[in-house]
Amino acid sequence: MLTRRQLIAGAGALALLPAMPARAMAPFHLGLTPVFLDNDAEVLTRLRDALSEALQVEVALEQRRTYEEVTALLLEGGIDAAWLCGYPYLQHKDALALLAVPVWNGKPLYQSYLIVAADSTARGLADLRGNIHAFSDPDSNSGYLVTVSDLVRMGERPEAFFRRTIFTYGHRNVVRAVADGLVQSGSVDGYVWEALTKAEPELTARTRVLSRSEWLGFPPFCCRRDHLGTSRMQAMRRAILGLESSRKGRDALALLQLDGMTEAEPSLYDGIAARMRDIGAARQ
Amino acid sequence: MNLLHRIPFALRVPLFTAAMMILVGLLASQQVLSALRQVQDTRIRELAQLQVEALSVALGPLVSRHDVWEVYDTLVRATGKNAGRKEGHRLVFAAVANPEGAVLAATDPRRAPVDSQLRALTDGAQDLHALSVNGESRAIKVLAPLVYQGREVGQILTEMDVSDLIAERQRVSRYLLVGNALATGLLAVFGYMVMRRMLQPVTRVIDRMRDSADSPEPIAAADMPVGDNEMTELANSYNTMVGAIRAKAETDRRLAERERLVSLGRLSSSLAHEINNPLGGLINAADTLQKYADRPEVVRESTALLRRGLNHLRDVARATLNLDRLDHEGAVLSPEDFRDLKLLIEPEISHKQQRLGWDIGKMDCRLPAAHVRQIALNLLLNATEAAGPEGRVALKAYAEEGQLYLEITDSGPGLSRAACARLMGEGERIVGGGVGLRLVHDLVTGLKGRINLERKEGETIIRVELPCCRE
Numbered sequence: 001m002l003t004r005r006q007l008i009a010g011a012g013a014l015a016l017l018p019a020m021p022a023r024a025m026a027p028f029h030l031g032l033t034p035v036f037l038d039n040d041a042e043v044l045t046r047l048r049d050a051l052s053e054a055l056q057v058e059v060a061l062e063q064r065r066t067y068e069e070v071t072a073l074l075l076e077g078g079i080d081a082a083w084l085c086g087y088p089y090l091q092h093k094d095a096l097a098l099l100a101v102p103v104w105n106g107k108p109l110y111q112s113y114l115i116v117a118a119d120s121t122a123r124g125l126a127d128l129r130g131n132i133h134a135f136s137d138p139d140s141n142s143g144y145l146v147t148v149s150d151l152v153r154m155g156e157r158p159e160a161f162f163r164r165t166i167f168t169y170g171h172r173n174v175v176r177a178v179a180d181g182l183v184q185s186g187s188v189d190g191y192v193w194e195a196l197t198k199a200e201p202e203l204t205a206r207t208r209v210l211s212r213s214e215w216l217g218f219p220p221f222c223c224r225r226d227h228l229g230t231s232r233m234q235a236m237r238r239a240i241l242g243l244e245s246s247r248k249g250r251d252a253l254a255l256l257q258l259d260g261m262t263e264a265e266p267s268l269y270d271g272i273a274a275r276m277r278d279i280g281a282a283r284q
Numbered sequence: 285m286n287l288l289h290r291i292p293f294a295l296r297v298p299l300f301t302a303a304m305m306i307l308v309g310l311l312a313s314q315q316v317l318s319a320l321r322q323v324q325d326t327r328i329r330e331l332a333q334l335q336v337e338a339l340s341v342a343l344g345p346l347v348s349r350h351d352v353w354e355v356y357d358t359l360v361r362a363t364g365k366n367a368g369r370k371e372g373h374r375l376v377f378a379a380v381a382n383p384e385g386a387v388l389a390a391t392d393p394r395r396a397p398v399d400s401q402l403r404a405l406t407d408g409a410q411d412l413h414a415l416s417v418n419g420e421s422r423a424i425k426v427l428a429p430l431v432y433q434g435r436e437v438g439q440i441l442t443e444m445d446v447s448d449l450i451a452e453r454q455r456v457s458r459y460l461l462v463g464n465a466l467a468t469g470l471l472a473v474f475g476y477m478v479m480r481r482m483l484q485p486v487t488r489v490i491d492r493m494r495d496s497a498d499s500p501e502p503i504a505a506a507d508m509p510v511g512d513n514e515m516t517e518l519a520n521s522y523n524t525m526v527g528a529i530r531a532k533a534e535t536d537r538r539l540a541e542r543e544r545l546v547s548l549g550r551l552s553s554s555l556a557h558e559i560n561n562p563l564g565g566l567i568n569a570a571d572t573l574q575k576y577a578d579r580p581e582v583v584r585e586s587t588a589l590l591r592r593g594l595n596h597l598r599d600v601a602r603a604t605l606n607l608d609r610l611d612h613e614g615a616v617l618s619p620e621d622f623r624d625l626k627l628l629i630e631p632e633i634s635h636k637q638q639r640l641g642w643d644i645g646k647m648d649c650r651l652p653a654a655h656v657r658q659i660a661l662n663l664l665l666n667a668t669e670a671a672g673p674e675g676r677v678a679l680k681a682y683a684e685e686g687q688l689y690l691e692i693t694d695s696g697p698g699l700s701r702a703a704c705a706r707l708m709g710e711g712e713r714i715v716g717g718g719v720g721l722r723l724v725h726d727l728v729t730g731l732k733g734r735i736n737l738e739r740k741e742g743e744t745i746i747r748v749e750l751p752c753c754r755e
Contacts, residue, residue: 132398132399134353163399164352164398164399166351166352166353167353168353168357169353173353173357177353177356180356180360180393181392181393181394181397182352182353182356182389182393182398183398
């Protein structure tokens with residue numbers, strides 16, 4: 001049985017129908033990578049359902065293996081929006097705009113962790129020389145940029161400092177690689193590591209956090225700057241920001257161990273930008 | 285070998301059959317285990333090939349671009365380690381190396397660290413195409429090239445858990461051992477019983493021969509083996525043999541009878557004289573009685589003479605009759621028997637003008653009188669024959685310590701070889717040729733006695749020892 005609100009909304013939609021472009025009814029494509037979100041079918045389904053419900057339009061999740069792929073897809077218009085990392089956002093700051101930022105432990109901030117095996121004797125980054133080191137993604141802030149920029153600040157060349165580096169394209173994979181002994185150290189998203197301590201404590205127990213970075217801007221939802229003003233994108237922005245107001249949204253946030261979503265200014269990512277500048281300076 | 289021969293034939297053949305059954309059981313078990321090993325080898329080879337092929341497909345592109353993480357992740361998924369599955373997963377360890385042998389990734393990175401040499405782990409690794417589940421090792425290593433798009437991009441070392449196969453083999457071995465032991469045991473018992481049954485006619489013949497050695501009994505018609513085969517032939521031959529033995533025993537009996545009568549015949553002439561000599565005196569006495577019937581003193585004398593003569597005749601007749609009673613039971617040896625003997629032999633002695641020595645001692649010995657009399661008489665007759673005219677013959681008889689001793693001595697030239705053989709029971713029995721010596725031998729043997737022949741100072745001494753019977 002239809003409620004009165006649904007009836008009015010439906011009538012409104014019908015009245016607007018001739019004026020709306022065909023695209024408005026097309027599914028909303030949201031890009032994701034397993035770098036940040038592991039392929040947890042339940043999390044993805046809840047998130048999709050919550051956004052679809054809020055948006056009243058079907059949301060299609062587009063997963064790609066790397067940030068580079070998702071970013072490229074977003075820039076070329078293959079997807080409408082994407083949950084990116086601060087680093088690729090800043091790399092394409094001119095073309096991309098911030099839609100919303102997750103709130104974790106009350107703040108839209110997170111840290112990068114440098115982890116080693118639980119039985120490792122290393123006391124700092126300097127002790128990891130000559131090791132095999134795992135990064136999550138070359139376009140990840142916490143899983144790459146932070147460690148590399150730290151090394152640059154130490155006057156080291158990352159490619160020479162470590163004996164070998166590998167990319168696992170997933171923060172959870174970095175934790176696994178370190179825990180299993182495939183590598184001796186890894187750079188991982190602090191939020192993911194903390195979330196894993198609750199979901200898979202036996203996995204993180206085999207690792208030890210060697211160092212934590214300063215607090216940096218949480219990976220944001222981005223869209224093309226030129227699409228930001230469209231009603232469709234604004235509706236999406238509202239849907240993301242209003243996730244905590246619906247039951248499905250709260251379920252999804254609970255699974256993601258997030259408090260909610262908030263608006264953000266580009267200045268939130270100044271810390272990352274500073275690290276990018278240091279690397280850029282070193283490479284010149 | 286000696287021990288084997290000591291086991292009775294009727295037991296040896298069934299035992300041999302049982303042993304053969306056990307041997308067959310062992311061989312069959314060996315065959316089954318060998319077949320099982322081949323099946324397991326084929327199975328593990330197929331599994332390993334499938335596994336390596338599947339891993340090659342999955343790992344090929346990753347190895348060619350040296351993607352350490354993806355190689356590791358794929359290996360971990362293949363071993364099921366990621367999902368925490370360990371039970372029932374055959375692939376327990378895998379390591380992939382580049383063509384130079386440096387490890388790219390392994391399911392257990394601590395055991396095979398990245399960039400270490402795969403060589404360190406390939407000890408005991410088998411070739412994929414000659415894979416075999418040998419020994420008791422619970423895991424086998426397989427080293428195979430990693431081929432992608434027709435190009436060798438690296439090597440893969442896999443360790444497969446074959447504990448289930450080893451356990452299966454051990455289980456089958458156990459079942460075979462128990463099953464075969466039972467089956468061969470049953471077969472052995474069955475074979476033993478069948479062979480026992482088949483050999484029954486032989487054992488029956490053996491038993492009959494053993495149980496009735498003196499007078500073998502023929503196999504009854506009901507017990508005869510059925511069918512026209514070797515066993516029937518054996519039983520028939522046995523029965524024929526029993527018949528022949530019985531016929532021979534009958535002949536022997538008749539022969540002995542004749543020999544007994546021979547001694548009587550030999551006595552007949554002297555006995556006739558013994559009867560005839562007093563007859564003249566008796567007739568004279570009768571005439572005197574007739575003529576002087578009125579003279580009492582003459583009548584008394586003649587009557588006394590008549591009585592003495594008639595008594596003598598009665599004694600001779602009794603002794604002769606007793607001699608014929610060989611088979612009659614009951615009479616036990618007494619000094620009376622030796623008096624009879626003397627009565628019988630004396631006419632022969634006096635006829636030949638020989639001297640007779642007669643020494644009868646204590647006679648407290650139970651023995652059948654007729655047999656002892658026959659033995660002594662025959663030996664005495666032979667002694668008088670051997671001693672010749674005016675020769676010397678003597679008999680000494682006494683019982684001592686449960687034995688009766690008869691010692692017959694003569695002054696003759698000694699026994700001929702043939703006579704000696706007859707007396708000692710050697711050689712063939714010759715019908716009609718004997719003078720009772722064979723009878724002596726048979727009687728002494730029958731009484732479980734012994735004969736001893738001695739020649740001493742021109743005299744022949746024959747000693748007979750007879751054990752007295754118990755009361």
